[in-house]
């Protein structure tokens with residue numbers, strides 16, 4: 001099955017040294033939030049650098065369905081004329097969020113404290129993912145949700161006519177759950193309090209403050225406590241979306257494992273809640289540096305320079321770092337397969353409920369490529385084969401998961417024999433220019449018939 005029609009297999013063969021500048025697209029998390037908060041403010045929000053991946057385009061379409069005017073002016077350039085907090089209209093049809101857990105969970109939060117009803121669905125991957133983690137806190141506001149067994153999509157959310165503010169300790173480290181609660185809190189009178197034991201990406205808090213909401217964050221014994229005062233008048237903003245560190249991870253890691261490579265990946269958002277992969281790679285001995293550090297659009301940004309790193313060693317990744325690199329474990333597992341020794345990744349149970357079960361998908365594909373992988377409920381360990389040492393020569397199942405597809409294509413760029421992914425179409429959800437961008441650096445990809 002593919003995201004859009006028939007699956008398209010793609011293979012990657014060993015590349016010559018990678019070189020050049022990799023301009024990766026805008027940050028997916030920030031792009032979703034810019035559209036949603038733009039839709040919840042009155043007046044014109046201007047966005048540049050928006051990721052035009054399918055996930056974000058689905059959120060743009062959803063915002064139109066809730067009554068916002070969303071216009072595409074040019075590449076990455078969008079204008080949203082919002083309806084204000086509490087101003088969402090009831091959509092006339094089902095909201096299809098495609099492959100995007102972030103899209104559906106944040107939009108459910110944004111509509112749950114308004115007196116409207118909306119039905120949500122998505123592709124086969126999204127319909128298999130748990131929504132109870134969001135609908136349970138939304139019920140505390142007074143919303144009701146009716147979905148399939150196990151809290152799966154399709155699901156209808158009946159928004160609260162008279163929402164009450166809530167105090168909620170997020171039971172799993174999830175920025176999507178935190179953000180859904182904060183967005184619902186926007187239309188509840190009084191203070192909504194969200195507590196997270198471990199800090200997750202904080203783009204929602206930062207952007208809410210930027211739009212003029214009163215939002216205060218305090219570190220306490222309980223964890224990170226976020227207090228939002230409800231029913232603000234959000235002021236439209238001009239937002240420059242930084243480039244996505246989760247997309248930058250692919251050209252960076254490919255450069256580390258392909259012999260002779262030297263690649264510059266400019267303008268990458270390095271919010272500390274997102275940059276855990278780069279810290280980990282440096283600890284493994286990667287030749288990776290931050291150049292020209294600066295601030296853009298309220299987020300720390302730098303140019304990443306990555307060179308072939310034959311001396312990388314396996315490490316134990318601190319479990320408390322997991323939230324800051326949660327989407328990067330698949331590509332880290334690939335790098336680990338080309339390092340010396342064991343890379344142990346504990347505290348990653350959340351990977352089992354992403355676009356696919358990413359622990360199972362990486363373990364199966366890497367084993368098929370000749371790596372030694374062990375896994376448990378919430379951990380994975382990869383024993384590396386050293387630089388250029390992974391045999392490859394396998395076809396890996398991607399399970400409608402863009403990051404699994406891109407990770408195995410990067411593996412093929414450095415393995416002894418080509419690596420094939422059964423379907424490259426999901427890559428368009430987050431990194432639509434992955435193929436030409438990587439080929440521009442020197443990747444050798446080939447599309448095949450299914």
Ligand code: S3P
Nearest residue numbers: 029102173174175176177326327
């Ligand atoms: C995201 C949060 C993370 C991450 C996802 C994007 C976000 O999910 O995996 O790709 O933008 O809030 P969880 O909140 O489920 O950890």
